[in-house]
Amino acid sequence: MTDFTMTTDGDGVATITWDVAAKSMNVMSTAAFGLLSDLVDQALADAAVKGIIITSGKKDFAGGMDLNVIAEMRAGGAQTIFDGVMTMHKVLRKIELAGMDPKTKKGGKPIVAALPGTALGIGLELPLSCHRIIAADNPKAKIGLPEIMVGIFPGAGGTTRLVRKMGAMMAAPFLLEGKLSDPKSAKAAGLIDEVVAPDQLLARAKEWVLAAKDADLVKPWDDKGYKMPGGAPYNPAGFMTFVGASAMVLGKTMGVYPAAKALLSAVYEGALVPFDVALRIEARWFTSVLLNPSSSAMIRSLFINKEALEKGANRPSVADQSVKKLGVIGAGMMGAGIAYVAALTGIEVVLIDAAQESADRGKAHSADLLDKGIQRRKVTAEKKTEVLDRILATTDYAALAGCDLVVEAVFEDPKVKAEVTAKVEAAVGAECIYASNTSTLPISMLAKASARPEQFIGIHFFSPVDKMNLVEIIRGKQTGDVAVAKALDFVRAIRKTPIVVNDARFFYANRCIIPYINEGIRMVAEGVEPALIENAAKLVGMPLGPLQLVDETSIDLGVKIAKATKAAMGEAYPDGAVDVVLFWMADQGRMGRKSNSGFYAYDSAGKREDLWEGLAAQYPHGSDPELTTVQHRLLMAQVLEAVRALEDGVLTDIREGDVGAILGWGFAPWSGGPFSWLDIIGAPRAVEICEKLVAGFGARFEAPALLREMAAKGESFYGRFAAQKAA
Numbered sequence: 001m002t003d004f005t006m007t008t009d010g011d012g013v014a015t016i017t018w019d020v021a022a023k024s025m026n027v028m029s030t031a032a033f034g035l036l037s038d039l040v041d042q043a044l045a046d047a048a049v050k051g052i053i054i055t056s057g058k059k060d061f062a063g064g065m066d067l068n069v070i071a072e073m074r075a076g077g078a079q080t081i082f083d084g085v086m087t088m089h090k091v092l093r094k095i096e097l098a099g100m101d102p103k104t105k106k107g108g109k110p111i112v113a114a115l116p117g118t119a120l121g122i123g124l125e126l127p128l129s130c131h132r133i134i135a136a137d138n139p140k141a142k143i144g145l146p147e148i149m150v151g152i153f154p155g156a157g158g159t160t161r162l163v164r165k166m167g168a169m170m171a172a173p174f175l176l177e178g179k180l181s182d183p184k185s186a187k188a189a190g191l192i193d194e195v196v197a198p199d200q201l202l203a204r205a206k207e208w209v210l211a212a213k214d215a216d217l218v219k220p221w222d223d224k225g226y227k228m229p230g231g232a233p234y235n236p237a238g239f240m241t242f243v244g245a246s247a248m249v250l251g252k253t254m255g256v257y258p259a260a261k262a263l264l265s266a267v268y269e270g271a272l273v274p275f276d277v278a279l280r281i282e283a284r285w286f287t288s289v290l291l292n293p294s295s296s297a298m299i300r301s302l303f304i305n306k307e308a309l310e311k312g313a314n315r316p317s318v319a320d321q322s323v324k325k326l327g328v329i330g331a332g333m334m335g336a337g338i339a340y341v342a343a344l345t346g347i348e349v350v351l352i353d354a355a356q357e358s359a360d361r362g363k364a365h366s367a368d369l370l371d372k373g374i375q376r377r378k379v380t381a382e383k384k385t386e387v388l389d390r391i392l393a394t395t396d397y398a399a400l401a402g403c404d405l406v407v408e409a410v411f412e413d414p415k416v417k418a419e420v421t422a423k424v425e426a427a428v429g430a431e432c433i434y435a436s437n438t439s440t441l442p443i444s445m446l447a448k449a450s451a452r453p454e455q456f457i458g459i460h461f462f463s464p465v466d467k468m469n470l471v472e473i474i475r476g477k478q479t480g481d482v483a484v485a486k487a488l489d490f491v492r493a494i495r496k497t498p499i500v501v502n503d504a505r506f507f508y509a510n511r512c513i514i515p516y517i518n519e520g521i522r523m524v525a526e527g528v529e530p531a532l533i534e535n536a537a538k539l540v541g542m543p544l545g546p547l548q549l550v551d552e553t554s555i556d557l558g559v560k561i562a563k564a565t566k567a568a569m570g571e572a573y574p575d576g577a578v579d580v581v582l583f584w585m586a587d588q589g590r591m592g593r594k595s596n597s598g599f600y601a602y603d604s605a606g607k608r609e610d611l612w613e614g615l616a617a618q619y620p621h622g623s624d625p626e627l628t629t630v631q632h633r634l635l636m637a638q639v640l641e642a643v644r645a646l647e648d649g650v651l652t653d654i655r656e657g658d659v660g661a662i663l664g665w666g667f668a669p670w671s672g673g674p675f676s677w678l679d680i681i682g683a684p685r686a687v688e689i690c691e692k693l694v695a696g697f698g699a700r701f702e703a704p705a706l707l708r709e710m711a712a713k714g715e716s717f718y719g720r721f722a723a724q725k726a727a
């Protein structure tokens with residue numbers, strides 16, 4: 001184990017260097033923590049050592065805890081987790097007290113953290129226990145505590161130290177939102193102490209160590225008369241902060257994220273007691289969160305599996321297919337967005353539309369987004385010129401020569417799409433891969449217009465392209481491996497998350513989200529109070545209620561999809577009850593947000609107000625069902641569709657089903673996704689809920705055979721399908 005090594009120079013400054021072999025980013029393991037502890041002991045005991053620098057041998061400091069450690073701790077149960085966390089606290093507290101006399105607070109050795117780049121999670125909690133944090137001026141570096149994003153919270157003293165250092169109010173964005181900052185902003189916020197030129201980092205750290213006085217080593221909370229910045233809970237100012245924070249957190253999370261509640265409790269209870277007791281309290285809450293199934297499901301989907309998919313877990317093993325020159329046909333809302341995200345990451349783009357004016361408008365979308373970036377100081381004027389220079393806006397298909405990937409985003413009309421396919425194939429080389437961004441048309445059907453169907457694929461972006469991170473890659477019946485690899489390499493280059501699905505109506509995401517919207521609308525028709533429908537969805541962790549969602553995506557689009565689906569399905573079409581409401585809304589001219597009127601009312605500036613009162617006149621309020629019944633209907637509508645997509649072979653990997661659901665349509669992130677949610681409640685309970693819903697509301701809630709089989713065998717999705725993958 002050489003994760004940490006130590007050298008001491010002639011001036012008595014020991015440098016402990018963190019450098020995990022065979023990893024591009026340092027992550028902390030239990031063994032490495034032990035080694036760090038031994039080296040600190042050695043340095044503190046060595047009379048020749050005057051002070052210590054803790055730094056990294058890599059360009060970054062650390063990415064955080066090795067998540068396998070967390071999994072191991074969890075497997076050991078509550079006592080193992082608590083003991084493991086307390087061991088970490090002990091080591092970090094030893095660094096903080098640095099051998100000083102407990103009474104006089106004199107005689108300690110200065111310990112400084114020197115961060116060359118990114119420092120996340122434990123990579124910041126360790127520096128927070130040091131006496132000074134100096135970071136290199138590296139604008140790419142990210143500094144912060146992102147734990148809350150994956151369903152846990154900083155549990156190695158980060159919570160307790162940050163609140164005592166900054167006060168609860170100032171620490172809130174870092175702890176509760178996982179806000180990350182570059183070094184200069186981190187310094188301005190008081191997260192770190194100093195930013196220096198990268199080549200001065202170690203020299204400055206050494207200078208500080210050699211000049212440090214006893215008083216520089218004593219943390220405010222170890223000093224007499226310490227008062228928490230902004231006030232402790234039972235102080236007029238602090239009281240406001242804590243009451244406000246509770247209300248804000250519950251308002252934002254609707255109480256479904258156990259980590260957010262536990263974090264607040266650790267902060268509040270910790271603020272009432274001495275520092276070392278606060279650390280124990282933090283450890284207890286951390287243990288409780290780690291044992292909550294939501295945290296393991298979130299880590300699995302939002303961290304481990306998301307990353308695995310981004311790294312090509314389902315990529316066919318063919319040679320590198322990096323995109324060098326991209327063609328985009330159709331410079332409307334989607335095409336313009338696709339051109340922007342590609343050019344931003346260095347890909348040359350030819351953006352074609354039927355009229356030059358439309359092509360130019362598409363390119364102007366990039367200019368607008370870059371201007372916004374300049375306003376927020378995220379983009380320089382040079383960068384803007386560079387990105388725009390990569391986009392050629394034209395009507396001339398000859399400009400596509402040399403493109404290795406073309407993405408079509410013209411009108412959703414098979415005839416128009418077929419014409420475009422023929423024109424593109426006449427202009428590009430034989431190797432070029434052709435992708436359609438269609439949201440509803442089957443890829444295998446569109447591929448009929450292609451002379452090279454094995455090179456024809458679906459690459460389905462979500463709107464707005466620059467913000468939405470999921471991309472669905474659709475394999476048509478004849479799509480070949482090179483096309484899949486090309487699509488995956490493209491998605492990776494533009495830093496989005498891919499899922500690969502097989503061809504079927506609405507692919508995966510839209511297939512699941514439509515029944516959610518429809519279930520909400522069905523309830524309106526039944527006379528369920530619309531506010532109950534919307535709030536039930538939010539209280540189970542959906543970012544938008546079904547009625548708000550249909551307002552956002554527009555009611556005429558819903559009507560269009562309903563008509564097309566009915567035409568395709570004929571007698572079997574199941575959603576007539578939904579259409580009655582939807583078509584009536586469209587007849588009233590209430591098209592959703594874009595017409596400033598929908599299931600909600602909007603003011604003249606387009607701000608959403610209350611649910612529209614006219615609904616009650618058309619669909620009189622009956623007796624309201626239980627909250628959980630509404631929630632079960634809304635969740636099961638989506639989840640059962642995900643299970644059917646797996647049964648049908650549209651999904652081939654439950655990891656894609658879970659990650660795709662959270663990133664694609666915001667499916668209750670606390671649950672880790674639809675399959676994780678089913679695993680949390682268990683297949684037998686899921687079948688029981690389905691049976692109740694079938695009895696009350698119809699056959700659409702029939703439990704799929706796969707779920708019944710799993711209930712009978714006592715299986716879980718991650719148990720059953722992980723085993724298949726390993727076989």
Ligand code: NAD
Pocket residue numbers: 329330331332333334335352353354355358408409410411412413416419420437438439440460461462463
């Ligand atoms: P849009 O109407 O904003 O843009 C379509 C563009 O294609 C227009 O600029 C039009 O001038 C151009 N065009 C039409 N025929 C053309 C031709 N023959 N040659 C060149 N250009 C042509 O539409 P959009 O919302 O960007 O959707 C484009 C595609 O993306 C559709 O297939 C749609 O289903 C799909 N899609 C849309 C969304 C969404 O939320 N809007 C999401 C995912 C996928």
